[in-house]
Amino acid sequence: MCGAPDQSLALPPGTDLSRETVLAGRVVAGGEPVAGAFVRLLDGTGEFTAEVVASASGDFRFFAAPGTWTLRALSRAGSGQTALTADGPGLHQAEVAVA
Amino acid sequence: MSRQDVLVSADWAEKNLGTEGIVFLEVDEDTTAYDGGHLAGAVKINWTTELQDAVRRDIVDKAQFEQLLSAKGVNNSDTVVLYGGNNNWFAAYAYWQFKLYGHADVKLLDGGRKKWELDGRTLTTDVVERPATTYTAQEPDLSIRAFRDEVVDAIGAKNLVDVRSPDEFSGKILAPAHLPQEQSQRPGHIPTAVNIPWSKAANEDGTFKSDDELAKLYGEAGYDDSKSTIAYCRIGERSSHTWVVLHELLGHDDVKNYDGSWTEYGSLIGVPIELGAPQKVGA
Numbered sequence: 001m002c003g004a005p006d007q008s009l010a011l012p013p014g015t016d017l018s019r020e021t022v023l024a025g026r027v028v029a030g031g032e033p034v035a036g037a038f039v040r041l042l043d044g045t046g047e048f049t050a051e052v053v054a055s056a057s058g059d060f061r062f063f064a065a066p067g068t069w070t071l072r073a074l075s076r077a078g079s080g081q082t083a084l085t086a087d088g089p090g091l092h093q094a095e096v097a098v099a
Numbered sequence: 100m101s102r103q104d105v106l107v108s109a110d111w112a113e114k115n116l117g118t119e120g121i122v123f124l125e126v127d128e129d130t131t132a133y134d135g136g137h138l139a140g141a142v143k144i145n146w147t148t149e150l151q152d153a154v155r156r157d158i159v160d161k162a163q164f165e166q167l168l169s170a171k172g173v174n175n176s177d178t179v180v181l182y183g184g185n186n187n188w189f190a191a192y193a194y195w196q197f198k199l200y201g202h203a204d205v206k207l208l209d210g211g212r213k214k215w216e217l218d219g220r221t222l223t224t225d226v227v228e229r230p231a232t233t234y235t236a237q238e239p240d241l242s243i244r245a246f247r248d249e250v251v252d253a254i255g256a257k258n259l260v261d262v263r264s265p266d267e268f269s270g271k272i273l274a275p276a277h278l279p280q281e282q283s284q285r286p287g288h289i290p291t292a293v294n295i296p297w298s299k300a301a302n303e304d305g306t307f308k309s310d311d312e313l314a315k316l317y318g319e320a321g322y323d324d325s326k327s328t329i330a331y332c333r334i335g336e337r338s339s340h341t342w343v344v345l346h347e348l349l350g351h352d353d354v355k356n357y358d359g360s361w362t363e364y365g366s367l368i369g370v371p372i373e374l375g376a377p378q379k380v381g382a
């Protein structure tokens with residue numbers, strides 16, 4: 001949450017990070033970005049909330065709410081997941097390793 | 100209807116690409132997905148500009164639907180196979196519209212783009228040209244489409260199935276979490292609605308769960324087989340997915356999709372809204 005936001009995946013114009021809770025990150029395998037992975041956002045109970053396709057550089061983004069979330073990625077290179085807690089509005093970032 | 104009439108597998112699709120009389124149509128939430136690679140011979144439909152009226156908030160009317168399919172080169176006698184990204188949300192929305200306008204033979208590719216990509220099957224960027232046709236649609240079948248007044252009347256009387264995520268149902272968020280949350284309507288859900296997220300009906304690879312799993316899912320979530328049903332979500336695409344499950348796969352009779360969905364209901368003056376998590380069935 002500190003420092004300049006990662007610009008690799010531009011937020012839509014007008015996104016207000018003082019109000020929106022944005023969860024963003026990258027899918028990697030062996031440290032290398034994985035393009036086109038299917039990334040799911042699961043809520044605190046493990047329930048499906050949303051799904052996006054990661055970009056060519058492995059980047060993905062969700063608009064959520066403060067809380068505890070799980071990011072789960074499915075790709076031809078394998079699957080993996082990671083937990084992410086957003087304590088308030090702003091940009092929250094995580095890396096999801098698949099194997 | 101049964102599963103064999105409604106769904107085709109990726110294997111079947113791969114064998115039937117290019118077959119005379121079978122037209123593959125791709126419908127994506129991300130309207131640029133097709134351009135990055137599509138099934139060989141498939142034609143793109145843009146749901147935002149081609150399945151909705153450009154001015155009024157409504158789906159295309161009969162004449163617009165006829166113009167669209169004529170321009171896409173679809174014959175009335177063709178088998179149409181719809182597929183798309185995001186677990187076939189918008190392909191299901193198109194499927195519902197094809198049924199609404201009476202297309203005789205329409206199917207969904209089970210798993211859509213996701214399973215196709217996970218399987219590592221071929222996608223192409225070839226430009227697809229189909230000669231124009233003269234397509235004739237039927238009058239809309241309003242037995243599968245719900246409007247706002249009957250939704251209000253259905254409170255406490257019919258199965259109202261809210262297929263959004265639990266956080267949208269409870270009012271914590273207003274849109275699926277891959278979209279910005281700034282919306283004008285009030286959060287919450289229609290009173291007496293049960294929350295059965297569309298995602299529970301699909302496997303992780305985007306294919307539909309088995310008929311037995313689906314019947315169990317709805318039974319346990321408080322779905323009453325003896326009642327008529329209206330399904331809704333935010334803009335009517337995820338509820339199309341559930342409409343396919345309830346009406347087409349499980350064969351329930353009176354199931355309507357409320358395509359106005361929460362963006363309409365949550366903007367209506369004076370209608371009842373409930374907040375909070377779903378009631379536990381049997382609790």
